[in-house]
Amino acid sequence: MPATPAWPPRSAPRLFVSDPVSEGVPITLDAEQAHYLSRVMRVGEGDAVIVCDNMTGEWATRVTVAGKRNVMLEPVEKLRDREEVPDLWLCPALLKKDRFDLVLEKATELGVARICPVVTRRCVADKLNHDRVSRIVTEAAEQCARTALPGVEEPVKIEAFLKALPADRALFFADELGGEPAAEVFKTRGTPAAILIGPEGGFDDAEREAIRAHPRAKPITLGPRILRGETAALAAVSLWMGTMGDWQ
Template structure:
């Protein structure tokens, strides 16, 4: 006899929803997500959809009805509990839109717990559309099968960030003027709350660099002998932290 196909299939579409999920719950999908399910994925009654609520975890659901403007689902069973997220903040200076979109997407894929955008003196951008940014991080989490979304904070000025910095959190400052080798610094701090600070296209000015270095929790790090673009520095540092002190 042929083997029974796995359910839900790995090809089932995946969505984050706002409500807390539970077995037997009815879920209505509307808007762009409903269009995606009905018109792009062409789901029909009985098809599987994987849902995540960023609270309890990942659930299998069945389509019960496909309407013109909505899709109805019934939650069947939990597949995985919400993942444990390493206590790491990524604090990248704002970049040009397409480059910062890349940071948001890849930071989500790599497992950042919180993304705190920064405004510095040499930033070419000083605003962020949070609704659009959350859509980018949500789509990235769906595509890479995360069961948790990174927290996404509103942009703050560097001075304000440093003034309110928590005493127990190490701040790894990617300083283009040099510092400790990043891998060694990350390895030394394994298990402790941490954050990574990266700069804008034009780098930090001298006053900003002095202010960061003056913070007792700050540790200047180097990411190697080459000057990296803002988006490269953010993603390289995050990947290195995950490989040495995170959940890799």
């Protein structure tokens, strides 16, 4: 007798929805998500869709209506609770759009809890399109099977960021002019934590002095090479996740 196929199948499409999911309450998708499922993924009635709501966790649902602009889902089974997210903030200076898009996408995949963009004197941008940001982090979370979305803050100037940093949060400052080896420093500080990364041209002297004077800032080095802003951000997060986060 052939084995019964696993349900839901691993290949089932994944979506984040805005409202809490609960058993017995149908889910009506918005037009964009309905188009994606019906026209791109070609789902039909009875097919499985994995749904996350960023609140209760991950659910297996079954398609009950599969129109071109109207797709409805029936929650069948809760698969996982919302994941426990390591308390790490990534605080990158704004970069050129395509490079910052990469930071948003990969930081989401790597598991950060919050992304707090900062604006410095050498930044080439000072604002974000939040519809675009939301789409990037949501699609990244769907691709890597996260059940939690990172929070993304409004960009703030570096001076305001330093002033508002919570008193209980360690600040690791990736300084291209040098610091202590990052992995060693990470191990000496617990959570909560924040990693500060500079822009394409680096921090200027006054900014660097202000950061180093902050009582909770610890300058770190990410090795002998000077890294691009996006590379430094992702390298630092990866190293922190491997030593202090949920990769252990």
